[in-house]
Amino acid sequence: MVGRIVFHGRWVAILLTLVLASACSLLEKSARVEAPVHDLAPGQFVWLPERAPAGLVEIVVSLASQRAWVFRSGTLIGTSTVSSGRRGYESPVGRFEILQKRKVHRSNRYENAPMPYMQRLNWYGVAFHGGRVPGYPASHGCIRLPMQFAEKLYGVTELGSFVFVADQALHSPKEALNLARANINAPMGPERRRARGAG
Structure with a gap:
């Protein structure tokens, strides 16, 4: 009788451990996705490409929040601090x-000036690139990214990848994606359109 109680107790403990581990994993993923923008210090970023291994990439930048969000197939895979134009x-x-x-x-x-992992946004010198991210606008108009994040972003984008830059503060990935999707067909000015032969 005692042996049976110990045996059942072990199985209950194993099952509880598995259930708790699964719940913690789900909570951790949820917390990463919905983390507020102020949780990242200047120069910090989060990169979780395994959340969406394939699909179209969309990038949203908030100048007021000094943040960038990267989505693939509509799923958040990266969040970073940025430094935009002063x-x-x-x-x-x-x-x-x-x-x-x-x-x-x-x-x-x-x-x-060096612009590693440069990704041009217009033909007037504005681009994403790796550089110093002090926590406030400090560039000549480019959107600087932490160096490692710039490298990772470079690896998932293609020519023609969608970027939306907003001047207002955005407080969550969902708000950022909704704003980008609402402007997905907004016209681009002549300086933004792809120009053949431009260098």
């Missing part, structure tokens, strides 16, 4: 597409 060099807002990609690139406008 006063007098404000980053443009609206709908963009990635026009050009270069792992090694230097600025044609600003003293040959």
Whole structure:
């Protein structure tokens, strides 16, 4: 009789452990997806590409929040702090597409400054690239990303990937994606459209 009680007790303990582990895993994934924007310190990011291994990539940037969200197949796979254009060099807002990609690139406008993992957003010198992210707008108009995040983002995008840059604060991934989807057919200005032969 005692032996049977111990045997059943072990199975109950194993089952409880499995149930708790599963619940913790689900809670952890949920917390990562819906984490508020203020949880990341300048230069920090979260990258979870396994949440959506394939599909179209959409990128949303909030200048007011200094944040970027990356979605694949509508699922959040990355969140990062950014540093956009400072006063007098404000980053443009609206709908963009990635026009050009270069792992090694230097600025044609600003003293040959390095722009690693450059992904061009327009033909006037604005791009995503790796660089210093101090927690406030500090660039000449580009959207700087933490270096490791810039490399990871470079690896999942293609020419023509959708980008939406908003000037207002966005407080959750869901809000960011909804805003981008509402503007998915917004017109792009002539400086944003892909230009043949432009360098």
